[in-house]
Amino acid sequence: MKKPVLEINHLRTHFFTDRGVIPAVDDVSFYIYEGEVLGVVGESGCGKSVTSLSVMGLVPNPPGKIVGGEILFRQHSVNETTENLVKVSKKRMRQIRGNQIAMIFQEPMTSLDPLYTIGFQIIEVIKNHEKISKKTARNKAVELLKLVGIPRPEEIVHEYPHQLSGGMRQRVMIAMAMACDPEILIADEPTTALDVTIQAQILELMKKLNREKSMSVMMITHDLGVVAEICNRVVVMYAGKVVEEGDVRTILKSPKHPYTQGLIQSLPKMNQREERLYSIPGNVPKPGEVLQGCHFADRCSMVFNRCVNEDPELYMLNDGHTCRCFLYGQEGDDLNV
Amino acid sequence: MSKPLLEVQGLKKYFDITGGIFSRKTGDIKAVDDVSFSVFEGEVFGIVGESGCGKSTTGKVLLRLIEPTDGKIFFDGMEITKLSEEEMRKTRRDMQIIFQDPYASLNPRHKIGRILGEALKIHGIGSKIEQQKKVKDILEIVGLPGEHASRYPHQFSGGQRQRIGIARALILNPKLIICDEPVSALDVSIQSQILNLMKDLQEKFKLTYIFIAHDLSVVKHISHRIGVMYLGRMVELSSTEDMFDNPLHPYTKSLLSAIPDPDPDFIQERILLEGDVPSPSNPPSGCAFHTRCPEAMDICKNVRPVLQEITVNNFVACHLYEVEGDNNRNR
Ligand SMILES: Nc1ncnc2c1ncn2[C@@H]1O[C@H](COP(=O)(O)OP(=O)(O)OP(=O)(O)O)[C@@H](O)[C@H]1O
Numbered sequence: 001m002k003k004p005v006l007e008i009n010h011l012r013t014h015f016f017t018d019r020g021v022i023p024a025v026d027d028v029s030f031y032i033y034e035g036e037v038l039g040v041v042g043e044s045g046c047g048k049s050v051t052s053l054s055v056m057g058l059v060p061n062p063p064g065k066i067v068g069g070e071i072l073f074r075q076h077s078v079n080e081t082t083e084n085l086v087k088v089s090k091k092r093m094r095q096i097r098g099n100q101i102a103m104i105f106q107e108p109m110t111s112l113d114p115l116y117t118i119g120f121q122i123i124e125v126i127k128n129h130e131k132i133s134k135k136t137a138r139n140k141a142v143e144l145l146k147l148v149g150i151p152r153p154e155e156i157v158h159e160y161p162h163q164l165s166g167g168m169r170q171r172v173m174i175a176m177a178m179a180c181d182p183e184i185l186i187a188d189e190p191t192t193a194l195d196v197t198i199q200a201q202i203l204e205l206m207k208k209l210n211r212e213k214s215m216s217v218m219m220i221t222h223d224l225g226v227v228a229e230i231c232n233r234v235v236v237m238y239a240g241k242v243v244e245e246g247d248v249r250t251i252l253k254s255p256k257h258p259y260t261q262g263l264i265q266s267l268p269k270m271n272q273r274e275e276r277l278y279s280i281p282g283n284v285p286k287p288g289e290v291l292q293g294c295h296f297a298d299r300c301s302m303v304f305n306r307c308v309n310e311d312p313e314l315y316m317l318n319d320g321h322t323c324r325c326f327l328y329g330q331e332g333d334d335l336n337v
Numbered sequence: 338m339s340k341p342l343l344e345v346q347g348l349k350k351y352f353d354i355t356g357g358i359f360s361r362k363t364g365d366i367k368a369v370d371d372v373s374f375s376v377f378e379g380e381v382f383g384i385v386g387e388s389g390c391g392k393s394t395t396g397k398v399l400l401r402l403i404e405p406t407d408g409k410i411f412f413d414g415m416e417i418t419k420l421s422e423e424e425m426r427k428t429r430r431d432m433q434i435i436f437q438d439p440y441a442s443l444n445p446r447h448k449i450g451r452i453l454g455e456a457l458k459i460h461g462i463g464s465k466i467e468q469q470k471k472v473k474d475i476l477e478i479v480g481l482p483g484e485h486a487s488r489y490p491h492q493f494s495g496g497q498r499q500r501i502g503i504a505r506a507l508i509l510n511p512k513l514i515i516c517d518e519p520v521s522a523l524d525v526s527i528q529s530q531i532l533n534l535m536k537d538l539q540e541k542f543k544l545t546y547i548f549i550a551h552d553l554s555v556v557k558h559i560s561h562r563i564g565v566m567y568l569g570r571m572v573e574l575s576s577t578e579d580m581f582d583n584p585l586h587p588y589t590k591s592l593l594s595a596i597p598d599p600d601p602d603f604i605q606e607r608i609l610l611e612g613d614v615p616s617p618s619n620p621p622s623g624c625a626f627h628t629r630c631p632e633a634m635d636i637c638k639n640v641r642p643v644l645q646e647i648t649v650n651n652f653v654a655c656h657l658y659e660v661e662g663d664n665n666r667n668r
């Protein structure tokens with residue numbers, strides 16, 4: 001039986017700014033199974049990064065705050081303990097960050113310190129994680145760099161971040177994340193800034209690590225090609241909410257939510273030529289824009305009365321396939337999952 | 338085929354690298370290194386390649402927004418590399434550019450009407466009233482209400498701002514528009530709106546586009562022919578169909594194979610490249626791709642391959658296809 005290692009229930013993370021409250025994450029629920037790669041997709045500003053920062057306990061406060069919901073972290077190896085990451089102490093959260101949940105950030109330059117060598121920074125992480133000598137830690141750092149395919153690792157440990165290319169920095173970030181053998185790796189757009197030929201190398205590496213270390217991965221991306229490449233299941237977000245969730249085939253081949261359908265239809269296809277592209281009319285809502293009813297209603301081709309007045313729940317369609325759209329619910333339903 | 342609207346011969350752009358206390362020149366970045374191609378009237382010519390390979394620099398040099406280090410550019414039969422600045426300004430009426438970042442390229446303090454009317458004023462086209470009408474018309478052509486002329490850029494979304502960028506390029510009725518990553522900064526669900534608009538306008542006004550992007554599926558969708566750049570050089574140039582059906586250059590092959598396809602049933606045989614993209618300040622000898630090429634031979638390390646037409650209208654710069662000389666390795 002597959003067991004979730006992370007379960008997010010009705011998470012709400014808001015930003016309290018001069019210009020009002022921005023509900024960046026507004027009722028997000030999903031789970032990640034042991035050893036699986038979960039994709040989180042959605043357009044710019046839909047709340048992907050804020051969701052992952054919430055899991056890591058790294059939401060900038062002020063202005064941000066988790067105002068509701070829970071994030072359950074289950075360690076099956078340790079007597080099935082369950083911890084709510086929203087509630088744990090700062091100290092415990094730091095421990096979890098150094099040992100069990102690691103994150104690769106959207107922009108590698110912001111998370112590597114320009115003043116220290118690559119080697120120093122990886123050794124720091126290793127020594128925080130386990131009590132070993134500096135020499136052993138150094139050897140382990142070189143091993144890790146080799147593992148992520150860095151050429152000349154013995155020399156690279158003495159170099160500074162600015163001496164590396166974007167692709168190499170991203171691999172260093174992965175090496176650092178791997179240094180503590182995490183149970184969960186959160187990767188926030190780890191390949192978006194990279195060229196496709198380099199992206200292919202990184203994805204291959206992540207697949208290998210997921211397979212060999214049976215590490216769970218939460219892969220944040222807006223690229224559905226990347227999703228098809230590496231994910232087992234997918235969560236689709238739109239304007240702060242999860243609108244659809246299912247296994248990768250279902251989402252890419254027979255999506256049910258009008259937004260997911262439109263998104264997939266509007267991609268230019270690589271293996272066929274079409275004259276015109278499908279396009280979803282209208283624009284993505286602005287941050288902080290007050291939205292009534294279904295957040296997608298003003299762009300949706302299937303919109304009907306109910307959508308404008310009520311906020312749809314996530315309806316269960318099939319085993320593991322859920323969709324936030326009134327087309328799939330009955331009148332008066334409250335199939336809260 | 339129609340006649341070339343733009344002809345580029347041996348174009349080079351080297352940027353100085355300066356260092357030390359006297360800011361002396363210590364080397365150069367070969368951003369564009371001997372590139373030649375032609376663009377025909379009414380066609381969409383795509384340029385693809387990885388970050389830093391010189392796509393944007395090529396685009397800017399073509400308009401002489403930055404001056405080329407060497408090479409000739411002919412536009413509409415006239416060598417524009419020789420023109421004085423004043424003459425070039427006049428010629429730019431026919432050559433426009435759309436930038437990647439719809440946020441940075443519009444002056445936030447000016448109303449849309451003023452931003453769009455600026456070019457008409459500079460070139461002294463029409464009376465004030467005619468200019469205002471033209472601004473309204475062009476806004477409607479790109480799918481925005483004419484009244485929006487009185488709004489400021491921050492009042493528009495990313496997609497709408499890119500529409501304004503397109504309107505600005507169109508307003509002088511140019512022959513050629515250089516589109517530098519016009520949809521890269523946009524959300525996926527907005528990209529297709531803008532691509533459709535650009536395609537419609539191209540057909541309606543018989544425009545010629547140079548369409549620069551790193552997203553191959555986008556370039557494929559809109560282009561008739563595609564040039565592939567690697568480290569400042571053009572390594573392959575073919576019609577879109579030929580390039581995707583039968584890529585020739587080993588770099589093109591790996592580039593095409595590396596694109597993840599959103600169709601889970603589409604199984605892609607992947608050619609994984611080793612190593613990183615080298616720096617244009619210190620490009621490898623011979624073929625710039627030889628450090629990563631799965632098919633590199635000895636000659637590739639020493640001799641730079643030239644772009645040659647190996648079948649009708651298909652050009653490639655690679656020793657695997659070289660016809661003359663003793664090692665006749667034509668495949
Ligand atoms: N520090 C902050 N202060 C105020 N608002 C914020 C802050 N950080 C994020 N937000 C808002 O929260 C919303 C969600 O942002 P988030 O970074 O999670 O988006 P995302 O889905 O990761 O987008 P992208 O694809 O662009 O990375 C946005 O509307 C953003 O403006």
Ligand SMILES: Nc1ncnc2c1ncn2[C@@H]1O[C@H](COP(=O)(O)OP(=O)(O)OP(=O)(O)O)[C@@H](O)[C@H]1O
Binds near residue numbers: 393
């Ligand atoms: N003004 C400049 N001074 C010095 N170097 C420059 C300048 N402009 C560009 N370069 C360098 O020239 C090379 C080509 O840059 P260019 O912007 O043309 O690449 P590109 O193909 O457009 O890349 P991208 O896909 O990232 O936009 C890069 O190495 C870049 O760093």
Ligand code: SF4
Binds near residue numbers: 633
């Ligand atoms: S010239 Fe040689 S190194 Fe360059 S692409 Fe062709 S085979 Fe590879």
Ligand SMILES: [Mg+2]
Binds near residue numbers: 048049050106188
């Ligand atoms: Mg983000």
Ligand SMILES: [Mg+2]
Binds near residue numbers: 393394
């Ligand atoms: Mg560029």
